[in-house]
Amino acid sequence: MIISQQKPIEEILGYLEGESNIFLLGCKGCAEACETGGEKQVLQMKETLTKEGKNITGTCVIDFLCDKxxxxxxxxxxxxKIGKADSILFMTCGIGVQATSAVLPKVCHPACNTISVGGARGEWRGEERCNECGDCLLDMTGGICPLTACTKGLINGPCGGSKDGKCEFEPDVRDCGWMLIYERLKKLNKLDNLKKIIEPKDYAKMNPPKDIRSTIMWSLEQKQVN
Amino acid sequence: MNLGEHFKSGKFVVSSEIGPPKGINTEAMLADADLLKGKVDAVNVTDQQSSVMRLGSFVTCHLLKERGIEPNFQVTCRDRNRIALQSDLLSAAVLGIENVLCLTGDYVSLGDHPEAKPVFDLDSVSLLQVVTALQNGKDLSGSELSGSPKFCAGAVVTPGADPLEPQIIKMEKKVKAGAQFFQTQAVYEPDKFEKFMEQVRYLNVPVMLGVVMLKSVGMARFMNKYVAGIHVPDNLIEEMEKTENKADKSIEIAARLIKEMKPMCQGVHIMAIGWEKKVPAVIDAAGL
Structure with missing residues (x-):
């Protein structure tokens, strides 16, 4: 199971600044189990955002947003309802945001940080990857993760090794993650995002406390080991 | 005199570059450096260029300083985390090294230790922020330093990148983070460079044109095929093909490029890639 945690509401409201119409998207997979993106949390979010003066154009909770x-x-x-929205708020893990934002023509914001994938990496069939950094950057980068899409995990734009849209690491097969981000942001009319300096990552957040790290699979494994 | 002070004086600033050896025999490298003394304003020392393990940039900069040559300390984010980078910067400051060129660094797979763990804890933008913070007497975590170092922070940009827009956006971030000058990737097309300079004029930061000496037709074709942001036009390749004296031709082409683009920028950075001994001839031929 992928463990997610809701971001502080101030951070979410920051993402939604200047936008009035929001579509809420939850996930009946791991996010429901983590109580970060099930029916209940989506309704709570609707209430919170409505109080903040936002118009919720619609809500939807789908099984596995990681399956685009x-x-x-x-x-x-x-x-x-999606067409009427300025943006979509994703109440799910980083994989869900990356996968489904790729098939939606809208600005997509993450409502959660992904804390751990709990050893369950093999469950989705897409190419999206999450580093469980605990401080999701997908809002800034148009739903494409720079930590995993860029070979070097750069967070402030492309290095000088990008040629014909490919990465210097494996130019025959690997896309330059920052060219993908650039193209996506251009399409969403959000290139200004690239101008903001992203502060160095807090890698301490990649090492979550045990109680959050523990998953069903992890617990079972511990039992088998002991 | 650091590079920032040279730019302030309004002169056209000239730098070149040496690469430390793989090993501890420094004689040949230092002999090359001595030839540049008095001819250039600073000499870049590469930081394990192309991810190939070599003698360090830091100690080589110190050796240059001892010989009265102003070093430009190249620092990449590939091999050191934020603790090591900050510590090395403080160490450099203690030894009087002021110019620091902040780079991302090539990926480890390009070098001779492809099995190494890549670091990239910081990137070129945050490394510039670190240099700025240290100068203001604080480290990255905000702790006070005992004594503030003095640096002149530089960065790089690729005028031939396609698309160019993300490069310029990142260049703007680098300026915000504290970059005081830029050195460019090699440029062989003056018209493209002119357009690039027009687009970055609003940043109001000195730019040093990057010139890589063309050593052969093979090298030109290799760069066109594999090196990001470099394009050697056909007419230059033809010139190299037809010549009987490659070294003289190479000097002539480099000097011509410099003369043509000098009015567009604030300095030039000459990279000889093994032909360091010929750099003084380029400088003379370019009338610098």
Whole structure:
């Protein structure tokens, strides 16, 4: 299971600054179990944001936002409400944001930090990867993670090794993550995001306390070991 | 005199570059450096260029300083975390090294230790922030330093990058983070460079044109195929093909490029890649 934690509401409101119409997207997978993106939390978020003067154009809770093909099919029914929104708030893990934002033509904000994937990396079929950094940057980067999409994990833009949109590490197969981010932000009319200096990552957040790190699989494994 | 002071004086600033050896025999490298003494305003010392393990940039800068040559300390984020980088910067300051060129660094797979663990704890922008913070008497975590170092922070940019926009956005961030001058990736097309300089004029920061000496047709084709942001146009490749004296031709081309682009920028950085002995001839031919 992928462990997520809701970001502080101040941070979320910061993302939504200047936007009035928001669509809320929850996930019935891990995020429901973590109580960060199930029906209940989505309704709570709707209430909170409404109080803050936001108009919620719609809400939807889908099984596994990490499966973008499934999510895209399910979201067809909400096309109108999504179309009316300035942005979509994702109440799910970093994988869910990356996968489903790739098939939506809107600005996507993460409402959660991903704390741990708890050894469950093999469950989704996409190319999206999460480093469980505990301080999700996807809001700044158009839903593409710079820590995993960029070979060097750079957070302030491309290095000088990007050629024809490919990375110097494996130019035959690997895209330059920052070119993907640049293209996505350009499409979303959000290139100003690139101008903000992102402060050095707090890598201490990558090492969460044991009670958060513990997952069902992890607990079972501990039992088997002991 | 550090590079910042040279720019302030309004002169056209000239730098070149040496690469430390793989090993501890420094004679040949220092002989090359001595040839540059008095000819250039600073000499860059590469930091394990192309991720190939070598003698360090830091100690080499110190050796240059001892010989009366102004070093430009290249620092990459590939091999050291924020603790080691800050410590090395303080150490450099104690030895009087002031110019610091802040770079991301090539990926480890490009070098001779591809199995190494890449670090990249900081990036070129945050490394510049670190240099600025140290100068203001604080480290990255905000703790007070006993004595503030003095630096002149530099950074790099690739005028031939395609697309160019993300490069310029990052350049702007580097200026905000404290970059006082820029050295560019090699440029062979004056018209493209002119357009680039027009686009970055608003940043109001000195830019040193990067010139890599063309040593052969093979080198030109290799760079075109594999090196990001470098393009050697066909006419220069043809010139190299037709010449009987490659060294003289190389000097002539480098000098011509410098003369042509000098009015567009504030300095030049000449990279000889093994032909360091020919740099004084380039400088003379360019009339610098």
């Amino acid at each position: 093909a499934l999510a895209k099919t399910r979201l067809f029914a909400h096309e109108g």
